[in-house]
Amino acid sequence: MAGEPQDDCLFCKIVAGTIPATIVRETDTTVAFRDINPQAPTHVLVIPKAHHRDAAALAAEAPELAADVLRETQAVADQEKLESYRTVFNTGSGAGQTVWHAHAHVLGGRGLEWPPG
Numbered sequence: 001m002a003g004e005p006q007d008d009c010l011f012c013k014i015v016a017g018t019i020p021a022t023i024v025r026e027t028d029t030t031v032a033f034r035d036i037n038p039q040a041p042t043h044v045l046v047i048p049k050a051h052h053r054d055a056a057a058l059a060a061e062a063p064e065l066a067a068d069v070l071r072e073t074q075a076v077a078d079q080e081k082l083e084s085y086r087t088v089f090n091t092g093s094g095a096g097q098t099v100w101h102a103h104a105h106v107l108g109g110r111g112l113e114w115p116p117g
């Protein structure tokens with residue numbers, strides 16, 4: 001069911017603490033941790049603690065939680081002292097989504113090309 005922890009979900013395991021992560025921020029509803037395969041000097045993932053399969057499902061099922069995630073991307077940028085940064089929600093395998101628990105990538109600390117690849 002939407003919002004419930006999923007036994008086979010990597011990010012639910014990070015929320016539960018059964019898989020380690022380098023956590024940089026935590027709130028009542030969100031966790032932010034460093035991406036294991038960073039694509040920029042700062043590459044942090046912000047996730048809702050509750051399980052929603054992607055950003056679109058999160059926005060539809062729990063809009064206030066979606067706002068919490070978005071607010072936390074700015075808090076990560078402030079904490080990492082990023083003047084410019086990019087927030088990315090890969091949605092669907094064709095766009096590069098590999099983990100089916102909604103997450104925002106916060107990328108910064110280098111110049112970022114536009115359009116992305």
Ligand code: AMP
Binds near residue numbers: 033035038090100
């Ligand atoms: P996406 O491809 O948008 O679904 O993003 C998933 C991200 O999760 C990728 O950038 C991975 O490098 C990252 N990732 C996968 N496993 C872990 C982990 N155990 N800890 C931190 N980041 C991870």
Ligand code: ZN
Binds near residue numbers: 010050051052
């Ligand atoms: Zn999950």
